[in-house]
Amino acid sequence: MSWLVSTSLRLRVLVLALAVVLMIVGVRTARNAPLDVFPEFAPPLVEVQTEAPGLSTEEVESLVSVPLENALNGTIGLKTIRSKSVLGLSSVVLILKEGTDLMAARQVVQERLSVEAPRLPAAAHPPVILPPLSSTSRLLKIGVSSRTLSQMDLTILAKWTIRPRLMAIPGVANVAIWGQRDRQYQVLVDPDRLRAHAVTLDTVVKAVTDASAVAAGGFVDMPNQRIAVRHRSPIEEPEDLAKITVAFRNGSPLRLGDVADVKVGFPPPIGDAVINDGPGLLLIVEKQPTGNTLEVTRNVEKALDDLRPGLQGVDLDPTIFRPATFIERSLENLKHAMYVGCALVVVILVTFLFDWRTALISLTAIPLSLMAATIVLVWWGATINTMVLAGLVIAMGEVVDDAIIDVENIVRRLRLNRASARPLPAFRVVLNASLEVRSAVVYASLIVILVFLPVFFLEGLAGS
Structure with a gap:
């Protein structure tokens, strides 16, 4: 321990340079660190x-x-x-x-x-x-509603405009649509009319299938080119489908509309969505396991802002469920705790030691410790989540306590040395003062470490 402290004092310029490098690397690592609400426990x-x-x-x-x-x-x-x-x-x-x-x-x-x-x-x-x-895969719940468009129109808009844009965002794994109403032609067969015209249900099904089938038209060879033949379906509206021939009776065609009603509808919904006290769609954005919750959420919200000018009459509400809010609040709480800790350190040290340089030296322990912890966590493959941030806030108390004890004893010994008849060199005084409390500080820190050491040996989900 004496060698470590004395070497650090002799190479203090190198130590300061390493501290600056640690801060730079830590800040860059923290900006790119994966953020999530909870750790990946699944x-x-x-x-x-x-x-x-x-x-x-x-x-x-x-x-x-x-x-x-x-x-x-x-x-x-x-x-x-x-x-x-x-x-x-x-x-x-x-x-x-x-x-x-x-x-x-x-x-x-x-x-x-x-x-x-x-x-x-x-x-x-x-x-x-x-x-x-991810185990916490749900990134956002986006409400889609409109006072002018039906749910079928909203479904087309969500499937062909909104969803493809969101799926193109890095980190998005899936966008599920709840409450969708897929547009389809529905043939509602009347059993009484079937019996009256002596037509079976299989005949109707086959006629509708043949009429809606899309087949290749082949090609036609011309003297100087080959022209592709494109099959174009004549069915564009429900009325067109109702005019197809199902069978012939006495030489006259029996139309589909004679035995069934044809209309535009949607399949029976499995789920539904109510947005702003009215019908609508709910888009559930899910992220990949390696996705950064905060970054992906902000990219999704930016994509929604880009889409809004082209979605006149459509309301997009991404605030229904937003886990990134918990992360932002946790980061703000960590900043608040750091500011409060720094302020208390400054007030206490300036009040009792009357030296602003002492307060500044003690304050450096907080950001250096946080940056070092961030580098270790990212290197370990962990995510910066609410549980980690809460642990960092608690650990700040231990860091500040150790720094204050060391700095306060050094300042006290320097004052006593200046008042003595035979003052020692400042290097020797600082070294002796640091070693004087070093054992107590180290043992106190080891006791705290020993208390939490069994946590590292837990197995299964608790250990991970």
Whole structure:
């Protein structure tokens, strides 16, 4: 300990230079540090969802979930496999071991799904691997409402204008739309009219399918060029679909409108959204595991500001759910605690020691300690979250306490030395004064460290 203190005093210019370098590196590291509300406590996982409209819960489990579980069992780094089967939907979650390459595991899952998908029931859609999400994936909830546009018009606007713009932002993993109303032509068949015209439902379905199919038209060879033939659907409005021929009766065509009503509608909604006491859409922006919550949130809000001039009559409300607010408040609390700590140090030292230089020296311990902690946390791969910020605020008390004890004793010894008959060199006085309290300060700090040391040996979720 004596060697460390004496060397630092002899090479004080080098120590000051290293402190300046530490501050510069710490500030740059803090600006690029990943910020989040909570630490990433969820293990790496891959989730596969399969829609199976019309199948009951038991059928989804036996015909979809169980075959997928068997196919995905043994995936690289697999720790646990879980599944959930509900009406018309299967969800299979593969929980991987810590340290598993998530991208490699997703590739293996995709290969196995491509083999198993053709064996699923005809009612099941192809299995879909959900994008990798953070454990605190929900970044923003954006309300979309309008007094002039219907929900179907808002859905078109959200799917083709807003969502693509937000998905292009780095760090955004997915943008889910709740309350959407997808526009579709609905054929409402009347059973009485079917019986009256002796037409089966299969005949109507086949006629509608043939009329709405888009086929390749081939090409026509000309003397000097080849012209592509484009098939253009004649159905542009519900009235056009109602005019298609379903069958012939006594040489006359039987139109679709004779046996059914055709209108514009939307599928039965699974969920809905109420925005500002009225119908609307709710956009849920989810971030990637490595995304910086504060940075991605601000980029999303900037993109919304860029879109607003072109969305006349549409209200966008990104304040419904915004986790970045907690981070901003935590950072403000940390700044407030640092300012209060600095002010108290200045007041106490100036009041009792009557030396502004002493206060300045003690104050340097606060930013240097914070920057050093930030560098270590980022190097460790941790995120700067509300829990970390709370710990830094508490640790500031220990840092200030040690700095004040050391500086106060040095100032006191220097004053006594100046008043003595045979004063010693300032170097020797500072060294002796620092070593005088060094043991007490070190032991006090070691006791605090020993109190928290068992935390580092915790296993599982608590340890991470």
